[in-house]
Amino acid sequence: MIDGAVTVRALEKVYPRGRVKAVDGVDLDVARGELFGLLGPNGAGKTTTVGICTTRVLPTGGSVVVEGIDVTVDPAAVRECIGVVTQYNTLDRACTVWENVYFHCRFFTMGRRAAKGRAEELLEQFRLTERAGSMPDELSGGMAQRLQVARAIAHRPRVLFLDEPTAGLDPQSRIALWDIVGGLRREGITVVLTTHYMEEAQRLCDRVAIIDRGRILVCDTPTALVRDLDEGRVVELSLDRLDGRLLDRLRRVDGVAAAESDGRGGVRIRTTGADGRVLAALVEVAHPCGVRDVSIGEPSLETVFIALTGRDLRE
Amino acid sequence: MRLRTYSAAFGGLLLRDARVLVRESVPFVLRTVMNPLLFVFVFAYVFPTIGQGLRAPQGVSFATVIVPGLVAVAIVFQGISAVALPLVHEFGGTREIEDRVMAPLPVAAVAAEKVVFGAMQSVVAALLVFPLTYLVPAGDVAVRLDNWPLLLLVIVLASLTAGSLGLFVGTVVRPQQVQLIFSILVIPITFLGCVYYPWASLDAIPWLRVAVLVNPLVYMSEGLRAALTPDVPSMPAWAFLGAITIALAALSFLGIRSFTRRVQS
Ligand SMILES: Nc1ncnc2c1ncn2[C@@H]1O[C@H](COP(=O)(O)OP(=O)(O)O)[C@@H](O)[C@H]1O
Ligand SMILES: [Mg+2]
Numbered sequence: 001m002i003d004g005a006v007t008v009r010a011l012e013k014v015y016p017r018g019r020v021k022a023v024d025g026v027d028l029d030v031a032r033g034e035l036f037g038l039l040g041p042n043g044a045g046k047t048t049t050v051g052i053c054t055t056r057v058l059p060t061g062g063s064v065v066v067e068g069i070d071v072t073v074d075p076a077a078v079r080e081c082i083g084v085v086t087q088y089n090t091l092d093r094a095c096t097v098w099e100n101v102y103f104h105c106r107f108f109t110m111g112r113r114a115a116k117g118r119a120e121e122l123l124e125q126f127r128l129t130e131r132a133g134s135m136p137d138e139l140s141g142g143m144a145q146r147l148q149v150a151r152a153i154a155h156r157p158r159v160l161f162l163d164e165p166t167a168g169l170d171p172q173s174r175i176a177l178w179d180i181v182g183g184l185r186r187e188g189i190t191v192v193l194t195t196h197y198m199e200e201a202q203r204l205c206d207r208v209a210i211i212d213r214g215r216i217l218v219c220d221t222p223t224a225l226v227r228d229l230d231e232g233r234v235v236e237l238s239l240d241r242l243d244g245r246l247l248d249r250l251r252r253v254d255g256v257a258a259a260e261s262d263g264r265g266g267v268r269i270r271t272t273g274a275d276g277r278v279l280a281a282l283v284e285v286a287h288p289c290g291v292r293d294v295s296i297g298e299p300s301l302e303t304v305f306i307a308l309t310g311r312d313l314r315e
Numbered sequence: 316m317r318l319r320t321y322s323a324a325f326g327g328l329l330l331r332d333a334r335v336l337v338r339e340s341v342p343f344v345l346r347t348v349m350n351p352l353l354f355v356f357v358f359a360y361v362f363p364t365i366g367q368g369l370r371a372p373q374g375v376s377f378a379t380v381i382v383p384g385l386v387a388v389a390i391v392f393q394g395i396s397a398v399a400l401p402l403v404h405e406f407g408g409t410r411e412i413e414d415r416v417m418a419p420l421p422v423a424a425v426a427a428e429k430v431v432f433g434a435m436q437s438v439v440a441a442l443l444v445f446p447l448t449y450l451v452p453a454g455d456v457a458v459r460l461d462n463w464p465l466l467l468l469v470i471v472l473a474s475l476t477a478g479s480l481g482l483f484v485g486t487v488v489r490p491q492q493v494q495l496i497f498s499i500l501v502i503p504i505t506f507l508g509c510v511y512y513p514w515a516s517l518d519a520i521p522w523l524r525v526a527v528l529v530n531p532l533v534y535m536s537e538g539l540r541a542a543l544t545p546d547v548p549s550m551p552a553w554a555f556l557g558a559i560t561i562a563l564a565a566l567s568f569l570g571i572r573s574f575t576r577r578v579q580s
Contacts, residue, residue, distance in 0.1 A: 015580060056413065057580050080320070080419040090414035094335045094401075103334070106327030107418040109320055151414075 005067060005159050005190040006030035006053060012061030013048050013214075022048040024214035025062070030159075030192055035185045037205030038194040039301060045214040046194035047087055050163050053192070054084045067158055080108070083152035087163040089144055091136035091151075098123060098132040101151050108155035122150040126180070142173025149180060153189070160184060162193040166200060178204055198301040210305055217308045225304045234297040234306065235282060238266040240290025253281045257307075270307060324420040328428040336436065346396055347440045351385040352447055358511075359452035375546050378452035382445075383539035384510030389444040390437040390470070391477045391508075391532055395501055398433035398481025400493065406577060407490040416578045426482060426574035430567060433478030434471070441470050462542050465552070469538035472556070476531055476563040482570030486577050508532030513540060515548040531562040 008028040014021050023045045030036045038046050051057030053064050055075035064071045067081045092100050101122050105115035123129045126146045136144060145165060153160060162181065166174040181204060185191055195201055201208045202222045209219035218225060239246075242265055250259040255271050255278040262268040267286070271278050283291055297303060336343060359378035405411040416425050449456055460466065488496055507527050509517075514537050517524035527533050538555040540547055549555075 051580075054417070056416070056578065076317075076321070076419050076421055079417050084414075084417050086410070086413050088410045088413070090409070090411050092331070092411055092414070093409055094338075095331065099331075099334065103327060103331040106330055107324050109323035109327070109419070 004029050005032045005034070006036075006192060007065045008049070008053070008062070009064075010062035011049065011052060011059055011064060013045075013052060013057060014060050021214050023052070023059075026211070026214070026216050028209060028216065028219070030190060032158075032190055033185070033188050035181070035191045035204060035206045036193070037201040037208040038192065038211055039196070039198060039201040039208050039305070040194075040211035041196055044196075044211045046196075046211060047163055048214075049211070050161050050192070050194055054082060054161050055079055080155075081158045083155070083157035083160040085145075085148045085152045085160075085162045085165055087167070089136070089148065091144060091147060093136055095136075096132065097128055097134050097136065097139070097147055100136065100147060101154050104151045104154045110155070118154055122154055126150040140173075141169055142176060145169060145173065145177060146180065149177070149184075153184065157189070159190040159192065162191065164194055164196070166195070166197065174200075198305065202301050208301065210301070210308065212305075212309055218304070222301055225301060228304075233271050234303050235269045235271060235279060236262060236266060236295045236297070237269070237282065237286050237291055238264075238293040239286060240292060241265075242267065243289060246286060246289055249285050250282060253278065253285060256282070268306075270303070321420040321424060324418045325424055325428055328415070328418065328425065329432055332428075332432045343436070344443065347389060347393065347443050348447065350392070351389055351444045352451070354381070354385060355448050355451045359448075359454070359456075363452075363454055375457055375544070376452070376454040378448070378454055379457045379544050380513060380547055381511055382448040382456060382458055383543045384508070384536045385448050386441050386444050386470075386543075387473065387508070387532055387535040387539050388505055388510055389440040390473045390535060391480065391504070392501065393437040393440045393474075394433055394477030394479075394481035395484065395496060397436040398429050398478050399485035399488070399496060402429065402482070402485025403488050403490055403493055406486065412578060422575050422578055423571050425578075426571045427567075429485075429574075430475060430478035430482050430570070433481050434474035437474035437477050438470060441474070457546055458543050459545060460543070462545070466539070466542035468556070469535070469542055469559070472559045472563060473535040473538065476535070476559055476566060479563060479566035479570050480531070483566050483573060486570065486573040504530050504532045509536040513537070513547050514550055528558075531559065531566075534558040534562070 006028065008026055011023050011026040012021060013023040026049055038049065040046055048057055052059045053066060053071065055071050055078050059072065066078050069078050071078050092103070095103060098119055101119040102115050105118050110118065123132055126149070128143060128147060128150065131139065131143065136147070139147065149162070149165070165181070166177050169177065178200070181191060181193065193205070205222065207219065207221050208225065210217045242261060247259050247261065247267065250256060250267065250269055257270045257272045259267055259269040269282060279296070283294060355378070358381065363377070416422050418425060449458060484496060484500065508530050509527065510532070514524070514527070514533060517527065534550070534555040537550040538559065540549040541552060541555065
């Protein structure tokens with residue numbers, strides 16, 4: 001697929017002093033105009049993958065082509081057509097909010113007048129006009145993040161990379177940022193974002209690739225990923241006490257795909273269907289251990305992740 | 316076409332640095348002027364006035380000896396405070412540099428911009444310090460400006476070298492080690508940089524006369540001495556011009572390489 005916005009082939013990265021492959025044979029195809037999510041736990045290799053796509057990390061194998069340009073062949077040309085929001089706040093602390101956007105435009109070869117106009121327009125669009133003269137350190141987390149996005153798109157890039165854009169934001173700012181990202185997509189800009197929040201990936205992304213230990217496990221639309229779980233559910237039982245044999249007994253129940261301790265004194269059971277009889281059987285089997293609470297998760301990307309890795313995204 | 320993009324981006328980076336400098340112009344002037352002002356005041360005004368003057372060779376005043384040296388120190392000092400210190404912060408503290416290197420030009424050019432802008436500040440610092448060394452001293456200062464082409468050449472080369480030194484230091488030092496820059500770099504190279512005495516007068520300590528030759532500040536002081544105070548003995552022009560050029564090439568190579576390695580893992 002030569003015509004895509006981002007094409008990743010057999011990508012590998014071993015850091016000079018790293019012992020493991022941070023990225024281990026990743027293939028991705030991001031289509032133009034798509035909102036693509038890279039979902040995975042901490043240390044999965046999301047930042048490294050995005051780092052290579054944005055020319056800041058050198059791959060040790062494989063290739064990345066962004067808008068038809070190989071990132072290792074002409075990195076400066078790639079930087080011209082991408083916008084980047086890194087995992088950290090990299091706002092220019094010595095410049096005002098307005099200057100952050102204005103000088104970014106100047107770096108990307110806009111003239112004085114054009115840069116001025118663009119800066120004003122973006123601050124307006126991102127509701128930062130009132131803070132135009134503030135320094136970045138005076139902004140709240142949500143505002144700083146909006147400014148980072150405003151700055152990243154100031155030169156009208158065709159592909160925008162957002163690395164964990166909502167990590168550390170309060171729920172309100174997170175929703176505000178989702179609106180912004182959704183809006184950018186409607187403007188036709190390709191967005192690649194990484195996240196370890198499955199809700200974010202599910203609500204926002206057209207397609208999601210789940211990454212773990214440097215490898216892509218699956219890649220599809222959120223709906224298709226969840227559907228492929230065979231209607232399975234995750235049932236969590238909180239118990240008074242957990243005895244070792246209970247897990248074995250639960251696994252023998254008809255319709256149970258997996259059962260393990262949730263690490264908090266309860267058990268997490270994945271079922272293969274949404275059958276009410278399974279639930280009744282589970283409660284009955286667990287009854288001697290003192291069932292205090294039962295919760296049934298709607299199938300979600302988190303369920304998909306647990307099904308694929310046997311682990312929780314948050315672990 | 317590509318070159319147009321690169322130079323526009325380079326210009327944008329310079330513009331941003333200039334804006335920040337203008338906002339911080341008072342601290343800039345203070346940090347540039349304070350040290351030489353005190354030095355000239357005590358050694359070239361107070362000491363001679365209270366009759367405790369240091370003697371200088373061949374009957375020239377001590378003030379005359381230190382004018383070129385203080386200009387050289389001002390140039391090197393800018394390399395550290397205008398290039399190295401902000402870089403240490405942008406690399407280690409705030410990671411701002413990660414955004415700067417996303418500008419559409421080669422990473423080496425982003426590093427070179429730091430050197431160029433630092434050098435511009437060094438030139439301004441030299442011009443600020445010069446009148447001080449002239450006006451404050453009690454005795455005569457025998458400074459001549461007739462060899463201005465040499466003066467200009469030395470100032471420009473020295474300023475670029477100082478900027479490259481700043482780039483290299485700024486990319487290898489961690490934020491926790493900032494104080495070390497002063498105690499193990501700035502102070503030793505200043506005291507052993509032929510700032511307060513001409514190189515020729517180290518005849519009396521032959522091993523030191525050779526040892527200080529690793530210090531690039533020696534050649535800047537001597538070069539400015541040759542240009543500004545021809546009455547004071549100095550190194551031949553080929554020696555200091557050659558040595559500064561070599562230092563510039565080595566430091567800019569090391570600085571750009573170290574910068575590139577730190578922003579691209
Ligand atoms: N600069 C580095 N040097 C060595 N190892 C690194 C470096 N950056 C990341 N890693 C390692 O690479 C792996 C992937 O990290 P990263 O890409 O940051 O994951 P994520 O963004 O998904 O949390 C981790 O094991 C991490 O420890
Ligand atoms: Mg990360």
